Amino acid sequence: MSVVGLGDRDRLLAAAIAAVEVAGQVIRPFFRSGLGAELKGDQSPVTVADRNAEQAMRTLLSQRVPEAGILGEEFGLDRPDARLRWVLDPIDGTRAFITGRPTFGILVGLLMDGVPVLGIIDQPITGERWVGVAGEPTHFAGPFGGAAGTRSCLSLNEAELSCTSPAMMDGATQPRFDALEAGVRRTSWGGDCYAYGLLALGHIDIIAERDMKIWDWAALVPVIEGAGGRVTDWNGDRLREDGDGSVLAVGDPALGDRAVEALRGRPG
16 A cells, blocks of 8 residues: 555655654753653653653644544544544653663654554664655665665574563463574564664564554554565564554565464474
C-alpha cells in the first residue's frame, strides 16, 4: 500500500518531518540535564520531555493534516474514525534518555486503514534520521556515515541478534527467545528503536522483542521494509494493533522463516 498520491505523499512526509523536528527542539534541552522521571501505571518511565514533545507534535500535525487521527503513547487517540492515523512515540527509549545515552529516538508513523505507510526514526542528539515511505527505498542521513540497506544473511549461525532488554520476556516467551538465541552468532542488548535503525543500515540481522505497543513499531515497518528487510510478529504474521505484542525484524527476508522456526523450537 502506498501513500495516496504524489500530492498527498509530499504533504504527509513534510508534516512528519516537521513533527520530528519540533519534537527534537523540545527534547534536546532536557538531555543530560538530570531530568527526573515518573512511573506510569505499567511501571514504564515518563518525563516532562516525553509529554511536551508529544503535545508539540500533536499540535503541529493537527494543523498540517487536520483530517488525520492521532494516537500517541502519552495522550491517547484523537479522531478514531479517520482513515489516516498518525502514531507517535515522542521518546522511544525513555530509560536510555534519562540515563544520558543517545540510543533513544523520536518515532512518527502514519497508518492508512491500519497499515503503516510512512515512518521516521529520528535521533535528535546524534542528528541521524531514517525515513521510510511504503513502496520507496528508505532514506538515511547522519554524520557518522552509513547507507540505508540491509545485508544478506541466510544462516542463523551467522546472524547478529538484538533485543532491548531481557525483561521483555516472561515465563512463556523466555524459552522461545532462548531457542532463537542458541542458534545465532551473537546477541547484543539495548537500543530501543535505534537498533532497528542499525538493522536498516545492515549492522544487525535480527531483532526479536515482546510487549511492543503500536507506537513502538508503526514507524519502524516502512523504514525496515524500504531498506530491504521484513517485519512480522513471532509467528511470521503481519503486525496488528490487536496482536500479541511480539515483533520480529530481519534484515534478510529469507532469514525470517528460519527465525520463526527457531522461535517455535524448531531451528531451521
